[in-house]
Amino acid sequence: MGIVIVEVCDVNPASALELELLEEDFPGTSVIRTSCLSNCTMCATTPFAYVNGELLVHEERETLWTLIKAQVEQELQAWETDI
Secondary structure: OOOEEEEEEOOOHHHHOOOHHHHHHOOOEEEEEEOOOOOHHHHOOOOEEEEOOEEEEOOOHHHHHHHHHHHHHHHHHHHHHHO
């Protein structure tokens, strides 16, 4: 398992993103797709994902993708700084 965890619900619009690319582009990142993240009212309509427990939301999947990548980079940078 990675030091950065990206979680997305299978039925959320964000699940259409190629999140597994994050594992290739950012070593130390793991993508977890799950059947439910307990945000049902938001899940069916609004793209969202968790990055190390922080909820990232945006109406546009492409913008959410950019936000996720930026958060992953920030988390990895903070981890490297703490070593």
